[in-house]
Amino acid sequence: QRSVTGKVTGSNNETLAGVSIFEKQSKRGTTTALDGTYKIDVPANAVLVFSFVGFKSQEVAIGNKTNVNVELSVDVQALEEVVVVGYGQVKKSDLTASVSSIKGEVIKEFPVSSLDQALQGRVAGVQVSQASAAPGGGLSVRVRGPNSILSGSEPLYVIDGLPIYPDNNALGTGGNRQPSNALAMLNPNDIESIEVLKDASGTSIYGSRGANGVVMITTKRGKEGEGRLTYDASYSMQDIARKIEVMRADDYMKYINKLEVSQGGAGRYSTAQISAAGAGTNWLDAVTRQGNIQSHQLTFAGGTKGMRYAFSGNILDNQGVVISTDFKRYGFRMNLDNDFLGGKATLSNSWSYSHMESSNVPTDRGGPGGLIITALGLDPTVSIYDQNGNYNYPSYDGRFSINPVAEAKQGYDKDVTNRIFGTSGVTFNILEGLKFKTSIGVDVVNANRKSFYNSFTRLGRQNGRELDKFNRNLTNLLNENLLTYTKTLSKGHNLDVTAGYTNQHEVNQYDAASSWGLPSDDVNSMNLQNGAKPQTPYSGRQEWNLESFIGRVNYSALDKYLLTITVRRDGSSKFGPNNKWATFPSAAIGWKIANEEFFKNSKISEVINDLKLRASYGITGNSNIPPYQSVSGLVPFNYIFGGQLAAGYGANNIANPDLKWESTAMLNIGLNTRLLNNRLDLAVDWYNTKTSDLLLYVSIAQSTGFSTVLLNSGSLTNKGVDFEANYKAIDKGDFKWDIGGNISFVRNEIADLGKSTPYFASSPSGHLGIDGSWVEAGNPIGVWRGYEYAGLFKTDAEGASYSAKAGYPKYTDVNNDGAYTSDDYKIIGNPNPKFVWGMNTSFKYKNFDLGVFFRGVQGNQIRNLQQSEIGDGVQKINQLTNILTDSWSSENQNGTRPVIDGRRDFISFRKSSFFIQDGSFIRLQNISLGYRIPVNNKFIRSARVSVSGQNLFLITKYKGFDPEVNNGGQSNLNRGDDYDAYPRARTITFGLNLGF
């Protein structure tokens, strides 16, 4: 017997506390102290085994040494071992479902205000599009394509077990703009990992909410050990990445003269006036500025035996590139785990509170008066202020007087949102392998908006000032009860069973009031009762219940054969009395080929280190529709009698007691493999999805008195391939080089519409007089239909029957009747990409790290509605800079744009393919350089500084601010329309991380 001492370290020379050490024969052991040192008494010639979670175990023969220092190396396989899935976790190697994971560090690479932004380009099969580039602006995420036409198609987010559906509208506060991001309450810095469940095997445990994929979010929890304080900060500067150039004042005057002459008048401006005008006012510059983002976060985490904690507080403050737009978040999170009953039970708490404030201006809308479109199109000959410093009000298109600077600075539109969400649960370890967990989850949202339009704004002048208030209160309560049982049946045969019952109830109430005719321009002094003309207030309540039974069996045999069977039975209040309940089953098998003897013995195992084949099939549902759709009701249709308001009530819809779930059947076949000495990791998944019983507002014969009824009608398919690869190109001591990439292809097609006739989705802009997406079987979702642009008429005679002249746009006359009517419409564009991809690479050399992240979208189209106004050559609004040079005229017969002519019909032009543009792009999403400062200080544990750039360059043919636009918000229809979009920023970020 003698003593051996030593120190255990990790690969970065950091000391490891709590490493277990035992003597192989006697099994007697100890653990390392906080400084990594240990002392153990051993017999002669003992062998010591060192093991620690996340590291490869090491055996050391002691011989006659008395001091043994050990360096443990990281066990890559072990670290990636566990993957979070619905209601549980599985070893990655035992996974039968198609799941992609993102680690928390990746999300921290550059500042994002919400986690869904961080998914962009990171995961195969996931497309993230921005509904508004405004600070805190809404996003829309599609996992493996849109599986519905009308129902909400965002994935379900499960945050530490609490399912949240991110409907921006249902959580927003209305107002004259796109709603803010419904997931902005979650601080991305708190995230430990994200798992995206993509196939039915992964999602069917979420039953009626699983069809759009599930994003599992796990926040950081404390680990046993001394408390550690971390401070993360960043400061970013933002500028508009790409500006749209419109004409200077002198060119604008020449353009207006051409218009006036074309209408039979004389030119409006004299040559002298034109040469004196110069550049005039650049209204876009006048309403934009340099923006910035500040982010600060303090995290304190640690634990003792039986108690683990993590606290974090964060502030995010984003001043947008458009004046008067900003977003602030103050967040606080507490994750606390306590063991009790002698370790037989654990109480887990994950709670978060956030307070968000935003200031907004009208952008990303279809109607007139939006700040960006107004700034682009407004008369540049007028200055912002007159000689007395008062606002000038130039006329937009001769239609209304407006000053976008006054709109932004004097208009007031602020949101305040408070949100508390989280779960508390107790897990009892009843017997070995048998656990029972019961939990409650709560999501409480209180959001309000105050808008005020004083007499300097357009609405304020029209309505004698206007004050609007909106309040929303949402309470979502969840109770879950879960029984899990794990058992090894016999050697190599493992069973894992989960069964549960859950119940969720949501009430979402809102009220809004508005008052006109107010006496003061000071927003702070005004209340609703100050208005001489109070408007009819409105309110509503959206309430639903979801009751569910869940079950899952995982069985693995001989570490080669895997089987997962999942079922969920959901009952939802939202559906018709005849169809409240539905069952969503799935099954999956996995075959670890690499563990087969024949494989191990063959030469191929020298090249292919690991190989697993997966197949799954299952059915999931979609219940993201508003409540009360299966019943008919009476709603107000008021009228006037005798000069007084008279209440009236009429039916809102036709009842449909058979209303039921959309169901999505998905077949997924996948392969995971590792090659080249475990350095290349590949995952390929092929899937085929069919959604039937689509919930459609079927357009019905209007002689029924109704134009639509919500029916289960039709089906659509998504077929695709997801591909992910990670390659450790170099891993040599000080130098590491990793490359990762993903690419996904999806083809969407509406297979049939059932009882519905083909139809145009509601117009994104009555102001523009254009149609929404065209919905017809045989087409992908979201295609545009209109006139096919076919060049310009060369002569008046050629255009005569079309009421057109030389230089007017020509369209394909489909029915050859010599006139352009809607009978000549064709499919003219498709907003769905052929593929989306992301690629990142990182280099680490000693204390330096460099990361580069590209992503792109290929083969999609955008309808540039903004150009259909500022590039039509007809309206009296400012136009693109090339309008004078590129427009056809008798002197410029090779002109590529139609003749500048005030008599020309610009609505049919707007409905033509002329404005459908290629939206493909390659973006340098992020490039960052970091340096870990060597510290030798009692207080500071670690320090890192970094500098990074986001969206530094973009390759695209698209002519708008940015090809990533989506006026349609989260809808599957009217996607890819560009009008009045908030300009996207280019960002430079400086970061600092300190560990204490």
Place this chain on the structure above:
Amino acid sequence: CSDLKENPDFINPSTFYQSAKELELGVNAVYDDLTMGNGDWFNHFYNRYVFECLVGYQVGWEKGPLQYNLGNISASDDYINAYWQQCYRSIDRANNIIETADKIQDAANADKLKRIKAEAQFLRGFYYYELVRYFDNPPLKITSTQSYNDLPSNDGGKQKVLEQIYADCSAAASVLPASYTGADAGRATKWAAKTLLMKAQLWGQKWAEAKATSEDIINNSGLSLYADFGNNFDISHKNQGERIFEGQASAKANSAEYTNHSAHFNPEDFPSDLGGAGWSWLSATKDFRMSYKSNDKRIDATFIESYPTGRTAKNSKGEFPMVKWSEKADYNLSRFGGLVDPNANPNNPSELIFSKAWSGKLVELNISSYTNAERNTIYLRFADVLLGHSEACNESGQGDAFASINKLRERAGLEPLKGLSQSALRDAIVDEIIHEFAFEQVGYPELRRKSKFGGNPDYLGAYIKRYSDTYKVGRTVKAKDYVLPIPLIEIQGNPNVKQNPEWQ
């Protein structure tokens, strides 16, 4: 499971109607589509003014009005869809009220219950008339819709619909009061029902019946013409005298109850500082304005003769200068054609002229915003009865065909008609309808009612040709101009409905 039952935040229709009190709330909603029903921007009357542009004399320089001016219509037209939807949703509401009235036990209010049912019958007749006058063969549905499979047929064609209108109007006329007071002003009266009946009889060419109905109204209603033609459209004579039935609007009563007519018909260059709308772009042609005799007293109320413009510089007093209508001003169909020259001297009245024919019947220039509109929409007035009477007499060869039309001409300050042949008087009556009712959006249906494609007379063809020739629009008259197509959605979604022959 009981907690999966929904408790919606709206009223349950199966338990709501207990007495006449609730039923009245139901019938009120049947009126709603007469103005901005459901807040529709493309509301009932708006769609009618888009249809009117098909004739050509009323013009707009973009969207629907322009396409109708060019004769470019299809069965999937947005305005036709909206109009069809509004008519049938109101018909379904009326069907519901008529059925529910028969089920309610409310002895204490038996008369009110009967009146409400009669109002619903009148309104059902009204909306069917609105359909027949544009579409000829709308499907007929007189029971309320319980399921989306409740699909009516148009097998009976125009005749069956007209007979339903006769029946509904007759039933309503026997119950409805001659007039209302106070808070009920604006509801359908006995005389509204009879006027509608007469109009339907004219459509059905039941000349003797139409003559009898019009004489009943002329002799027994006590209605007479206002001395001032303009009283028909102003705010101070709402629901009075000559005005028989109108869509009610009052932004003062409630800001949602305005109409968007002013928004569309205000002069384009009326300054937005004074309440210019930004959408104003509908007018009539200079040629149409010129077709009025210069001494016609209806001109003042029919057109805007002068208004302040924001198109020129302000005048020496710093005000927007007033522009005056003048035949000397240039005119073309484009947006700014016919407006004052922007370089006109703001202090020289002789340069401050315009030639567009802006509607005086629909606009309100003194309300600071189009959303403050107070004017009602006129649907039936005594002039309908008088012109109907002359037409019925002329077509049937019975009675004095000149007396009634001459009452209107007398008020207009025009010489009386006499000694005209039947066909010459027919021409004169059509001409009178167009000028008496300009901007009331009846021209297209009235012209097509009296016309046949390639036939004689062909008033509609003549109007279209004149418009196209005068302004070199290059439009040729075609059979499809003579009736609107039944919406494609109806044809595709309802196997019981056949498209109009001109559109097959």
